[in-house]
Amino acid sequence: MTTLAVRGFSWRHAGRTAWAVRDVDLHVEAGERVLLLGPSGAGKSTLLAGIAGLLPADTGERTGEILLDGAPPAGTRRPGFLFQDPETQLVMARCGDDVAFGLENHGTPVDRIWPRVTETLATVGFPHPLDRSTDALSGGEQQRLALAGVLAPNPGLLLLDEPTANLDPAGAALVRAAIGRVLADGRTGMILVEHRVAEALPLVDRVVVLAAGGGIEVDGPPEKVFAEHGDSLAAQGVWVPGHGPAPRTARRTGGDPLVSAVGLGYRHPGAPTPALSDVDLTVAAGEALAVLGHNGSGKSTLALLLGGLLAPGVGSVVAHDALSPPAKPPHRWRAAALTSRIGSVFQNPEHQFVTGRVRDELALGPRRVGRTAAEVDAVVTELLERLRLTHLAGANPYTLSGGEQRRLSVATALATAPSLLVLDEPTFGQDLRTWRETVALLGGLADDGRGLAVVTHDEDLVAALADRTVTLHKGRSYDEGRCGR
Amino acid sequence: MRFAAPVAAAGTPVTRLNPVTKLAAVLVLSLAVLATVDPVTPAVAIAGTLAVLPFAGLRPGPLLRRLWPLLLGAATVGVVNVLFAGEATGTLYVHSGPFRLSSGSLAAGAALALRVLAIALPGLVAFATTDPTDLADCLVRQVRVPARFALGALAAYRLMPLLADEWELLGLARRARGVDAGRSPVARGRLFATTLFALLVGAVRRGGRLATAMDARGFDASTPRTYARTHPVRRVDLLVFAGGVALAALSLGVSVAVGAFRPLVGG
Numbered sequence: 001m002t003t004l005a006v007r008g009f010s011w012r013h014a015g016r017t018a019w020a021v022r023d024v025d026l027h028v029e030a031g032e033r034v035l036l037l038g039p040s041g042a043g044k045s046t047l048l049a050g051i052a053g054l055l056p057a058d059t060g061e062r063t064g065e066i067l068l069d070g071a072p073p074a075g076t077r078r079p080g081f082l083f084q085d086p087e088t089q090l091v092m093a094r095c096g097d098d099v100a101f102g103l104e105n106h107g108t109p110v111d112r113i114w115p116r117v118t119e120t121l122a123t124v125g126f127p128h129p130l131d132r133s134t135d136a137l138s139g140g141e142q143q144r145l146a147l148a149g150v151l152a153p154n155p156g157l158l159l160l161d162e163p164t165a166n167l168d169p170a171g172a173a174l175v176r177a178a179i180g181r182v183l184a185d186g187r188t189g190m191i192l193v194e195h196r197v198a199e200a201l202p203l204v205d206r207v208v209v210l211a212a213g214g215g216i217e218v219d220g221p222p223e224k225v226f227a228e229h230g231d232s233l234a235a236q237g238v239w240v241p242g243h244g245p246a247p248r249t250a251r252r253t254g255g256d257p258l259v260s261a262v263g264l265g266y267r268h269p270g271a272p273t274p275a276l277s278d279v280d281l282t283v284a285a286g287e288a289l290a291v292l293g294h295n296g297s298g299k300s301t302l303a304l305l306l307g308g309l310l311a312p313g314v315g316s317v318v319a320h321d322a323l324s325p326p327a328k329p330p331h332r333w334r335a336a337a338l339t340s341r342i343g344s345v346f347q348n349p350e351h352q353f354v355t356g357r358v359r360d361e362l363a364l365g366p367r368r369v370g371r372t373a374a375e376v377d378a379v380v381t382e383l384l385e386r387l388r389l390t391h392l393a394g395a396n397p398y399t400l401s402g403g404e405q406r407r408l409s410v411a412t413a414l415a416t417a418p419s420l421l422v423l424d425e426p427t428f429g430q431d432l433r434t435w436r437e438t439v440a441l442l443g444g445l446a447d448d449g450r451g452l453a454v455v456t457h458d459e460d461l462v463a464a465l466a467d468r469t470v471t472l473h474k475g476r477s478y479d480e481g482r483c484g485r
Numbered sequence: 486m487r488f489a490a491p492v493a494a495a496g497t498p499v500t501r502l503n504p505v506t507k508l509a510a511v512l513v514l515s516l517a518v519l520a521t522v523d524p525v526t527p528a529v530a531i532a533g534t535l536a537v538l539p540f541a542g543l544r545p546g547p548l549l550r551r552l553w554p555l556l557l558g559a560a561t562v563g564v565v566n567v568l569f570a571g572e573a574t575g576t577l578y579v580h581s582g583p584f585r586l587s588s589g590s591l592a593a594g595a596a597l598a599l600r601v602l603a604i605a606l607p608g609l610v611a612f613a614t615t616d617p618t619d620l621a622d623c624l625v626r627q628v629r630v631p632a633r634f635a636l637g638a639l640a641a642y643r644l645m646p647l648l649a650d651e652w653e654l655l656g657l658a659r660r661a662r663g664v665d666a667g668r669s670p671v672a673r674g675r676l677f678a679t680t681l682f683a684l685l686v687g688a689v690r691r692g693g694r695l696a697t698a699m700d701a702r703g704f705d706a707s708t709p710r711t712y713a714r715t716h717p718v719r720r721v722d723l724l725v726f727a728g729g730v731a732l733a734a735l736s737l738g739v740s741v742a743v744g745a746f747r748p749l750v751g752g
Contacts (some may be wrong), residue, residue, distance in 0.1 A: 052701050075706030081698070087647065088691050089698035091640045093618050100713035105703035113713045135646070149702065309657040339663030350687070351651075351658040354679060368663035398686070416663060 001030040001187055002079065002156025004051060008064030010214070011046055011055055020046040022214025024064075030156065033183060033190045035200055035222070038210030039236040040401060040431055044193045047210070048159045051191070052081045068157070076106045079191075080155035084162045084429075086142035090149075095121075095137075096130025099149045106153045120148040124178040139295050140171020144178050151182060157189040158182070165195070165429045168295045168457040172199070179203060195431050197226075198241045209233065237433035252467050254284025256322040258420045258451040259306055259330070259342070261477075265314030266301055274313065275301040279477040281470050283420060285322055288442065288452040290462045293472035299455040300347070300424050302472065306453055307344035307422040308333060323419055340369045343413030345423040349405040353397040358389055358408060361397050365416040383411045387441070403434030410441060420451045427458045439464050492551060492613040497542035498721075504620040505627045506722040510729025511607045517733035518603045523745040524596035527603030529736040534607050537728070541614065551613055555605050563598030567591055617642055623716050632710055640695055644688070651687055655680050 006026040012019045021043035028034055038044050049055050050066055053073030071077060083089045092098040099117040108116070117130065124144045128137070137145065143163060150158065160179065164172035180203055183190060194200040207225040211217035218229050226233070226240055234240045260282040267274040276298040283289050283306070293299050304310040305317055308330030319325035323341045326333055330342065346352050355361045362383055366376045384390040387407045392400060397408055406426065413421055426442065427435050443465055446452050456462065462469060471478045493500050514534075518527050567590050574589025621639040624630040659665070659680065666673040699705075740746040 076703040081701040088694040102702040107708040335660045335665035344661035365663045
């Protein structure tokens with residue numbers, strides 16, 4: 001049972017002029033379950049870090065106070081904190097050891113550690129033995145393991161920062177179910193940050209919205225908050241129930257075929273089973289093909305193969321005449337030949353940034369394929385304007401927000417005017433506003449006659465964009481045909 | 486995920502040895518070999534190590550895959566020293582330009598190759614059969630290494646395979662952007678440098694997130710830690726350590742007895 005009091009709390013990271021969090025007053029009673037919302041940049045994550053005692057005094061400037069049961073959070077007197085990325089919160093190589101890590105830090109007597117480890121793993125529905133390697137788990141299993149590790153020392157308050165954003169729908173549902181079981185005792189409080197509100201609502205009894213300029217904009221029961229403020233929250237990028245994206249009604253039919261996978265298979269070096277086998281599909285000009293499947297179904301591998309970045313193990317990737325391809329298969333094209341025909345947009349935009357300025361980033365591709373300086377300038381200026389990046393032309397790509405980075409990574413792929421774009425999870429972890437921008441951008445590209453192959457597990461994206469879907473299951477492809485409506 | 490194949494199955498006797506006594510035995514043996522520059526001491530040490538290997542339950546295939554760079558390295562050291570020996574001693578077999586092949590240089594090259602092998606082989610086998618978690622535990626509990634250092638290094642070690650995946654992905658992402666080096670070595674060097682920079686930026690961020698997650702679970706607390714796993718020093722561990730000391734003594738003893746002993750210092 002833990003009570004949280006935040007009084008006049010502000011935080012400014014060292015070296016920044018703007019406050020990350022400003023003038024927040026918040027009281028959370030023991031066992032209360034709060035959904036914390038707010039536009040990008042309102043300071044949700046920074047506030048959680050403050051509540052968890054993870055903002056060292058020498059890393060910024062602070063005003064106000066945060067008290068857990070009357071004392072500042074530190075050491076073992078902290079709430080439990082589940083982060084977004086499972087990879088960077090698992091500490092140990094074996095599952096049981098990882099759950100035990102927090103208990104060891106709390107000085108739990110050894111004879112009480114292992115019973116507690118077993119108990120918390122059962123609570124979160126973890127299906128594997130204690131000595132299973134933490135690397136041999138799916139993302140959803142890793143996240144449930146991390147939840148068990150956070151719960152083991154029995155914190156009175158849980159902080160969850162987008163705990164399901166990295167997971168496929170099935171894995172995310174299991175993690176939410178586990179969180180629900182944990183809260184069922186009614187004694188553990190929670191503060192949850194989550195973009196996808198509809199899925200989080202069954203878990204919460206209070207909604208708090210941080211205002212962009214500081215302070216708290218709205219605070220109250222979910223029904224009341226969304227009835228009175230739904231429209232303005234949706235406009236700020238919050239996924240409010242009932243304010244979701246309108247599905248497209250116009251469907252496109254493809255033109256000339258661009259690229260086909262023929263009996264395509266691939267096995268990662270050293271892997272016991274192939275990531276893909278017997279995949280057959282074709283992407284045509286002017287259509288959006290969605291490739292669906294769970295995490296680990298081989299979707300990302302298929303994107304790399306279609307993008308001419310990996311050499312097929314079995315079968316082939318065939319570039320059709322509409323691409324006026326070189327005689328060799330795509331994975332053996334020179335990079336410049338590839339980038340002017342097939343553009344690839346990776347899941348993490350930062351993987352693709354090569355230069356230190358947004359403008360240089362856009363100019364890189366056109367220069368590589370031999371455009372003149374005047375042509376390069378024209379392309380860069382047009383893309384900066386079209387994707388609303390003009391004011392950021394001189395900024396370092398690494399310093400952009402998530403939505404800006406996504407727009408830039410699509411823009412860099414467009415700069416060489418490829419006929420086919422292969423995109424891996426283009427809407428991953430985005431708020432509603434960025435999501436809408438991305439969908440509109442991609443829809444426009446298909447309408448202009450480009451072919452799109454979109455690897456995703458975002459069901460809303462499929463509903464809004466896809467003309468056809470192919471589902472991968474255990475590395476094989478199942479053509480689901482055209483999206484009817 | 487690309488971990489090297491384990492050299493021994495989990496649960497075989499050699500993997501269940503206490504890592505600290507096992508590594509201490511290896512350390513004593515290495516010091517004995519380092520102490521002298523003759524070929525007899527390392528030869529005896531290698532023979533002794535090879536004699537106990539069959540009882541260690543190792544898998545020959547994965548072991549050889551780990552060992553071949555070492556064997557190649559030792560052979561290279563030997564050949565280079567044979568060919569480019571500074572002075573020819575003993576019988577001179579070949580003299581052509583800078584190459585002087587003599588009985589003396591053959592012996593010196595062989596001795597150096599044997600030393601490299603004798604120092605690296607036991608250590609490599611010991612590390613290959615040691616679970617990193619057990620090693621970190623024992624370093625903290627039995628050698629009193631600070632937990633913050635040992636467990637922090639252990640957690641960072643877990644992220645290493647991610648770096649290999651990330652490196653490959655960064656290379657593919659650059660190709661997708663139209664960047665490849667072609668045949669130019671300068672372009673290759675620049676591409677390597679910018680990819681490495683991107684890799685480091687990503688690694689630093691991930692490391693920071695991991696450290697934050699560890700502190701959020703109380704790793705920075707002043708509460709005395711407890712330890713969930715116990716690693717007692719058993720009789721077999723003491724026997725292994727005694728075996729290492731005995732082999733070191735035997736190697737030096739044989740070397741002195743046959744009159745080959747040439748101490749590194751003060752000889």
